[in-house]
Amino acid sequence: MLQSPALNASNIVLMAEEGASLSRGSLRLYAQLVPNVDDQEPRMVGSIELYAYDPINHRAAVCIMVSQPLRRQGYGTAMLKALDIMAINTFKLHQLYCDIAVLNRASMALFTAVGYEQCGLMRQWVVVANQYTDCVRMQRLLQ
Secondary structure, eight states: OOOGGGOOGGGEEEEEOTTOOGGGSOEEEEEEEOOSSTTSOOEEEEEEEEEEEETTTTEEEEEEEEOGGGTTTTHHHHHHHHHHHHHHHTTOOSEEEEEEETTOHHHHHHHHHTTOEEEEEEEEEEEETTEEEEEEEEEEEOO
């Protein structure tokens, strides 16, 4: 197994389904780990989605899911860094943002670690365990 310190954006390939396009407003990308040794097969590690695409203002929202057994091992960080490269080079985006329930400390730590900053708070925005809870909006300026 590839150890977390060796993970970086070049180890992750983001692939869309055939015919998928951000121009429709959202794009789900599947993250595949490309091992740096020949005897290992590539494997899926999660997915990342761009949605709420705004072509006028060059921004999109981000949602990430890392497979449960692979969490807290650097895969999410590598996926978000790979997304930054794609967002800049392929989609010419200026910024990415996400909304995270305040109870989801792990997700807030992940996005903070790759340069997202909190820029807003939405009160009672989502329902978690039958209770309304706040969400923070986090934003990353790319260019």
